[in-house]
Amino acid sequence: MDSSLTQLSPQKLRHLIRAGKYTAPTSGLAPGYTQANLVIVPQDLAYDFLLFAQRNPKSCPILEVSDCGSKKLHTFAQDVDLAADFPRYRIYRNGKLAQEVTNVSAYWRDDLVSFLIGCSFSFEADLIAAGIEMRHITEGVNVPMYNTKIALQPAGRFSGNMVVSMRPLPAAQVVTAVKITASMPRVHGAPIQIGDPAKLGITDLAHPDYGDAVTVNPGEVPVFWPCGVTPQNAIMHTKPAFVITHAPGHMLVTDVKNTALKYE
Amino acid sequence: MDSSLTQLSPQKLRHLIRAGKYTAPTSGLAPGYTQANLVIVPQDLAYDFLLFAQRNPKSCPILEVSDCGSKKLHTFAQDVDLAADFPRYRIYRNGKLAQEVTNVSAYWRDDLVSFLIGCSFSFEADLIAAGIEMRHITEGVNVPMYNTKIALQPAGRFSGNMVVSMRPLPAAQVVTAVKITASMPRVHGAPIQIGDPAKLGITDLAHPDYGDAVTVNPGEVPVFWPCGVTPQNAIMHTKPAFVITHAPGHMLVTDVKNTALKYE
Numbered sequence: 142m143d144s145s146l147t148q149l150s151p152q153k154l155r156h157l158i159r160a161g162k163y164t165a166p167t168s169g170l171a172p173g174y175t176q177a178n179l180v181i182v183p184q185d186l187a188y189d190f191l192l193f194a195q196r197n198p199k200s201c202p203i204l205e206v207s208d209c210g211s212k213k214l215h216t217f218a219q220d221v222d223l224a225a226d227f228p229r230y231r232i233y234r235n236g237k238l239a240q241e242v243t244n245v246s247a248y249w250r251d252d253l254v255s256f257l258i259g260c261s262f263s264f265e266a267d268l269i270a271a272g273i274e275m276r277h278i279t280e281g282v283n284v285p286m287y288n289t290k291i292a293l294q295p296a297g298r299f300s301g302n303m304v305v306s307m308r309p310l311p312a313a314q315v316v317t318a319v320k321i322t323a324s325m326p327r328v329h330g331a332p333i334q335i336g337d338p339a340k341l342g343i344t345d346l347a348h349p350d351y352g353d354a355v356t357v358n359p360g361e362v363p364v365f366w367p368c369g370v371t372p373q374n375a376i377m378h379t380k381p382a383f384v385i386t387h388a389p390g391h392m393l394v395t396d397v398k399n400t401a402l403k404y405e
Numbered sequence: 406m407d408s409s410l411t412q413l414s415p416q417k418l419r420h421l422i423r424a425g426k427y428t429a430p431t432s433g434l435a436p437g438y439t440q441a442n443l444v445i446v447p448q449d450l451a452y453d454f455l456l457f458a459q460r461n462p463k464s465c466p467i468l469e470v471s472d473c474g475s476k477k478l479h480t481f482a483q484d485v486d487l488a489a490d491f492p493r494y495r496i497y498r499n500g501k502l503a504q505e506v507t508n509v510s511a512y513w514r515d516d517l518v519s520f521l522i523g524c525s526f527s528f529e530a531d532l533i534a535a536g537i538e539m540r541h542i543t544e545g546v547n548v549p550m551y552n553t554k555i556a557l558q559p560a561g562r563f564s565g566n567m568v569v570s571m572r573p574l575p576a577a578q579v580v581t582a583v584k585i586t587a588s589m590p591r592v593h594g595a596p597i598q599i600g601d602p603a604k605l606g607i608t609d610l611a612h613p614d615y616g617d618a619v620t621v622n623p624g625e626v627p628v629f630w631p632c633g634v635t636p637q638n639a640i641m642h643t644k645p646a647f648v649i650t651h652a653p654g655h656m657l658v659t660d661v662k663n664t665a666l667k668y669e
Binding site for chain 1: 451452455456459460467469470479480558561
């Protein structure tokens with residue numbers, strides 16, 4: 142990635158994205174700052190979705206909820222336009238992907254509520270700093286993600302199963318990885334399963350349901366974390382008439398440092 | 406307290422309370438089990454209240470939200486009747502205390518949503534186990550609580566300032582107390598202020614706004630934690646037509662152990 146890009150502040154990056162001059166994935170940008178997933182629903186679905194997230198905090202950790210109709214935030218970014226500051230959005234109609242666009246200002250409605258959801262980019266930087274290889278980064282692919290048989294707590298019109306991400310780790314590094322990620326529950330927290338994919342209903346690590354397969358070397362243990370794809374999946378399951386999300390990998394770069402998401 | 410009472414299981418205690426045979430405060434009952442505060446609001450206020458709690462998790466840590474109209478829970482207790490299992494309830498009309506009763510079955514409505522909110526009883530047991538005296542328990546009084554000038558993040562119709570509880574600690578025990586309580590954010594977590602009441606807008610420790618004053622000995626530091634009185638205060642501030650809460654000190658005894666509320 143262009144080093145002049147990685148040195149930009151979150152605010153300058155959002156300005157660039159808002160002007161339509163950056164439309165690519167945000168991985169690696171503004172190192173140390175939290176990036177966030179997005180789900181926008183009409184107000185009549187907002188209570189059910191917020192309750193669903195409250196009941197399933199490991200897979201649906203809410204960072205912030207906008208005021209109804211507002212494109213602004215209170216906490217995670219000051220100079221922000223939620224309709225323009227993600228490089229790419231997806232518009233779903235009746236549960237089906239209808240369009241992928243770089244700006245949703247033309248689709249905005251006064252009854253929309255935006256949910257920012259934690260992203261595991263946050264804990265990956267800390268794991269790497271502790272000397273733990275992130276295989277998907279080394280291999281230059283997307284992290285492998287799998288559907289599981291773990292039923293989530295339903296809430297109102299929302300239900301579904303947990304989606305997990307997988308990172309293979311040398312057995313000797315598993316405890317360190319658990320400790321580091323457990324300290325950051327707002328970006329999914331500790332692993333949900335260590336070493337036994339069958340317990341999650343996963344039959345073939347080589348064929349993930351989302352993202353790409355990665356190499357698992359002899360002596361390495363597959364470690365599974367709750368994944369931010371879960372809330373999008375659950376919301377699509379109910380086939381709502383109109384939903385906007387970010388496009389995978391195309392996150393909001395916020396003004397809040399990852400370290401601020403650790404428990405005080 | 407009668408030792409035959411403290412040895413009862415949470416379920417047996419709830420049965421006793423449900424039958425109207427125990428109507429006193431629950432402090433000291435079922436040691437090791439989580440007790441919970443209660444706020445019940447009509448559905449039209451539920452989204453605003455849930456959002457208010459999401460934005461102010463230190464003072465309003467939601468343990469569980471009932472389904473609309475339901476007197477049951479999914480997680481914190483199996484055999485439970487939310488209209489009968491608190492020893493004492495308060496009914497507020499237009500923001501004013503209208504009645505205090507031991508059972509709210511006669512007032513139940515299909516549009517009521519119940520919020521269970523974390524209670525600092527949980528971390529007090531751990532502090533005592535670490536050799537830290539809880540002065541209000543030693544002196545046999547209610548914990549002192551104070552209004553502060555810390556404005557909460559507003560949400561919809563709810564706004565207000567944080568209420569804090571205070572415990573005086575020897576300076577040498579403050580770090581231990583921070584570490585223990587920081588591991589339990591679902592029951593208010595780490596202190597919000599250490600040693601400087603003026604920073605919170607508190608002018609006189611000897612005259613708390615709620616509860617009772619306690620002795621602060623030379624060499625002791627007043628330590629302030631966000632308090633579960635906060636959400637009730639905020640909700641009353643909006644003068645809603647109809648709200649039910651528990652009566653202070655008269656909590657729900659749940660089936661979940663305090664240790665389960667620590668981060669995994």
